Amino acid sequence: MDNLTVIVLAAGGGTRMKSKTMKVLHPVCGRSMIGHVLRAVQAVEPTRVVAVVGNQREQVGPHITDLVPDAVLAVQETQEGTGHAVRVAVEAAGTTTGTVLVAAGDTPMLEGESLRAFAAEHEAAQRAVSILSGRVPDPFGYGRILRNDEGDVEAIVEEKDATPQQREISEVSAGIFAFDAAFLVEALPRISNDNAKGEYYLTDMVHLAREAGLTVGAHVLDDVTQAEGANDRAQLAELGRLMNQRIVTRWMQEGVTVMDPATTWIDADVVLERDVTILPGTQLLGATIVHEDAVVGPDTTLKDCEVGVGARVVRTHGELAVVGESATVGPFAYLRPGTQLGTQGKIGTFVETKNAVIGDGAKVPHLSYVGDAEIGEGTNIGAGTIFANYDGVAKHRTTVGRHAKTGSNNTFVAPVAIGDGAGTAGGTVVRRDVPPGALAVSSAPQRNLEGWVESRRAGTAQAEAAAAARAAGESQESHDA
Ligand code: UD1
Ligand code: CA
Numbered sequence: 001m002d003n004l005t006v007i008v009l010a011a012g013g014g015t016r017m018k019s020k021t022m023k024v025l026h027p028v029c030g031r032s033m034i035g036h037v038l039r040a041v042q043a044v045e046p047t048r049v050v051a052v053v054g055n056q057r058e059q060v061g062p063h064i065t066d067l068v069p070d071a072v073l074a075v076q077e078t079q080e081g082t083g084h085a086v087r088v089a090v091e092a093a094g095t096t097t098g099t100v101l102v103a104a105g106d107t108p109m110l111e112g113e114s115l116r117a118f119a120a121e122h123e124a125a126q127r128a129v130s131i132l133s134g135r136v137p138d139p140f141g142y143g144r145i146l147r148n149d150e151g152d153v154e155a156i157v158e159e160k161d162a163t164p165q166q167r168e169i170s171e172v173s174a175g176i177f178a179f180d181a182a183f184l185v186e187a188l189p190r191i192s193n194d195n196a197k198g199e200y201y202l203t204d205m206v207h208l209a210r211e212a213g214l215t216v217g218a219h220v221l222d223d224v225t226q227a228e229g230a231n232d233r234a235q236l237a238e239l240g241r242l243m244n245q246r247i248v249t250r251w252m253q254e255g256v257t258v259m260d261p262a263t264t265w266i267d268a269d270v271v272l273e274r275d276v277t278i279l280p281g282t283q284l285l286g287a288t289i290v291h292e293d294a295v296v297g298p299d300t301t302l303k304d305c306e307v308g309v310g311a312r313v314v315r316t317h318g319e320l321a322v323v324g325e326s327a328t329v330g331p332f333a334y335l336r337p338g339t340q341l342g343t344q345g346k347i348g349t350f351v352e353t354k355n356a357v358i359g360d361g362a363k364v365p366h367l368s369y370v371g372d373a374e375i376g377e378g379t380n381i382g383a384g385t386i387f388a389n390y391d392g393v394a395k396h397r398t399t400v401g402r403h404a405k406t407g408s409n410n411t412f413v414a415p416v417a418i419g420d421g422a423g424t425a426g427g428t429v430v431r432r433d434v435p436p437g438a439l440a441v442s443s444a445p446q447r448n449l450e451g452w453v454e455s456r457r458a459g460t461a462q463a464e465a466a467a468a469a470r471a472a473g474e475s476q477e478s479h480d481a
Contacts, residue, residue, distance in 0.1 A: 001119060003098025005181070006046040007089040010034050010064070010105035011054030011076040016232040022056045024105035025063060026236055029243045030267030030285055033230065034060070036108035036243075038067050043112025044101065044119050050089045051105075052076050081199030082175070083191040086184070096185045099123055102202065104175040107229045108239060109246075114226055115176070118219045122178035128214035129183070129205055131156070132176035134227035135220070141231060142172035143203045145218060153216045156203035160196035171220070173203060174227035183214060243268070259297075291325075305335070308343070321353075324360065342377065356387075359402070371395070372414060376402035382426070384409040401436060 014023025024034035031039075034051075041049060051064045054076040061073050074092030076085050086102055101119055103110065114132075122130035131153065133145050143156040144166050156173050157166050184205070191204045209216050221227050230236040247268060248261045255274030258264050265283040266272075276290045279297030286304040290296055293310040302318045308325035318335035324343040329335065333347050338355035341347055345358050348365035356370040359377035364370055366383035372395050373387045379400055387398050388411050398412045401420030411429045418424065419436030427443045434440040453466045 001044065001099060001123060002047070003095075003181075004044060004046045004101065004119065005093055005095055005098065006041050006044065006049045006101045006103065007086055007093075008034065008037060008041065008049065008051045008064075008103050008105055009082060009085050009089075010060055011052045011057075011085055012079055013055040014106070014231070017236070018233075022060055023230070025056075025059060026230070028108045028230070028236070028240050028268075029247060029265075030269060031108075032063065033108040034064065034105040035067055036268070037103055037105055037110060038064065038071075040110045040112040040115050041101075041103060042068070044116045046101070047098070048072060048093060048095070050074050050093045052085045052089050054079055054085075081193065081197070082202035083188065083200035083204060086202050087188045087200075090185060090188065095181065097181050100179045100181050100184050102175075102177045102179070104229060106231065107174060107176065107227065109226045109228055109242060110174070110176065111226055114221060114223075118176070119178055121219055122217070125215065125217055126180075127178075127217050128180050128209040128212075129216045130178040131206060131216070131218045132174040132227065133171050133218045133220050134174060134224035135170045136172055136224050136227065137170070139167070139170050139172045142229075143175070143201075144169040145171040145173060147171075153206060153218050154210055155207040156201075158195065158197070158201060158203060171218075172227065174221065175229060176227075177202065177205070179205065183209065183212075187212075264297075300330070372397045373412075374399045376400060376404065376420065378403040380405050382406045382408040382410055382424075386411045387414065388412060389414045 010024045017023045025032045028036060049068050049071040051071050052074045053060045057075060064071050072092055074089045076088045118132050141159050143158050144162055145153060146155045146157055148154050187205060187208045190208055191200045193200050195201060206216050225242050228239060230239050244265055247266045248258055248264055251266060251272050252258055256272045257277040260280035263280045264278050267285045269287050270284045271289045273292040275293050277295045281299040282297035283301040288302050288305045290307040291309040294307045296307060296313045299315045300313055304320045305318045306322045307313055308323055308327060310326045311323045312328045313323060314330035316330040316333045316335060320337035321335035321339035323329055323341050324345055326343060327341045327345045329347045332350050334352040336354035339353040340357045342358060342360035342362060344361045346363040346365055347353060350367045351364050352369045354371045356373045358364060358375045361377055362375045362379045364381045368381060368385045370387050371389040379402060385406060389395050396414035398414040398416050400418045401422060403420060404418055404422045406424040407426035407428055409427050410424050413431045416430055416433060418430065418434040421437045422434045423439040424430060425439060425441040428440050429442045430440055454463050457463045
């Protein structure tokens with residue numbers, strides 16, 4: 001197609017969403033609705049893309065040009081309907097020849113291949129207008145396709161203008177059109193706003209073409225979900241479910257095992273390698289990548305994370321974290337941004353990490369907080385260790401060398417460095433650097449105040465237990481004597 005203009009409509013307020021966020025910016029599987037539409041539009045290799053913006057155009061405009069840098073933004077100051085929006089776009093495009101495709105910004109399920117086939121069919125049939133339609137189970141809210149006895153498309157009638165009989169029609173307009181540009185430019189000014197909503201409906205172009213004796217055709221989608229739009233939160237959730245189903249199915253076809261597709265959520269931009277296994281209750285979000293043979297889940301959420309070959313991530317919440325090859329994480333781990341776990345490393349149970357580079361084979365197995373830290377290869381961090389990175393004003397770093405063994409219940413007060421092969425005793429509070437190979441011990445020698453409980457806690461169960469143990473010990477001693 002050598003002269004193809006695509007107009008994408010994104011100026012409406014989306015009042016039915018009842019949201020601070022513009023409708024077309026609401027995400028479906030991690031990508032905005034308009035992002036999905038623009039992705040499909042790229043597949044037809046358009047000569048130019050014109051996006052109509054209006055409501056919150058300070059947010060919507062830059063979002064569109066981020067995705068399609070050479071898109072022309074046409075501003076529709078007041079939202080007087082889809083026909084009016086297209087008129088604004090045609091003025092901004094400054095072109096009156098070739099084919100014009102119009103897509104709505106709120107139909108994210110539409111696939112590039114369908115759009116391409118639709119545009120090709122329109123051009124081959126040399127029609128004035130082509131519409132994309134589908135038969136949906138619940139046509140409420142959509143424009144209904146009216147056909148005559150020969151089956152030819154006569155008009156589209158909007159929900160609010162339809163008679164009760166017309167409302168029974170299940171064939172609906174997806175809101176996607178192809179026009180001969182010359183007809184579009186000539187007829188647009190003739191659309192009236194004499195209807196239930198008082199808006200200029202683009203759908204009236206069908207009727208105007210028929211009146212002029214021109215050809216109109218419909219391309220009926222086999223997969224009707226592609227025609228579905230989201231006007232409210234319930235439809236948004238439904239499209240999210242459908243899109244997720246599509247994505248999960250695609251990854252299964254690519255060789256990923258998904259134990260429970262219904263409770264697995266995968267964003268549109270996630271990448272999975274073959275023989276990855278996803279267990280129930282798992283969400284893989286954003287730009288997450290999972291490499292071959294890794295197992296993720298159950299009950300895990302990873303956003304913008306990378307999971308290495310053969311790694312295992314169980315009941316974990318992670319964001320902007322990298323898990324090395326054959327490493328293990330969880331159950332019940334919290335990986336915050338900047339976490340990097342080396343090959344065969346371990347972040348275990350009830351461990352939180354942030355800005356933490358943990359070396360190959362290094363382990364933080366239990367009940368710890370590791371913030372602003374670097375841990376060398378082969379090092380083992382004892383259970384219940386806190387990297388105290390915050391002095392109340394600023395954050396500081398802790399480094400632990402290679403093959404160090406630190407004791408349980410330690411506190412590392414940053415900034416501090418523990419050398420290669422060093423050790424720390426249980427309960428140590430490390431405030432000064434520990435040289436390589438040294439053992440740090442900071443706790444005071446233990447004192448036992450004999451008889452303290454019986455004298456200070458007389459009459460309690462604790463004192464009774466102590467007295468009984470002492471009596472048993474004394475009789476044992478006399479027996480031994
Ligand atoms: C529209 C169609 C309906 C079709 C349905 C498919 C019309 C009159 N109705 O209804 O036939 O079945 O889509 O989902 O076309 N917009 C603007 N400027 C405006 C008005 C709307 O840019 O002045 C944009 C909106 O942001 C949206 C798109 O056009 O992206 C469609 O508008 P919307 O209000 O969602 O139309 P529907 O009621 O869904
Ligand atoms: Ca809509």
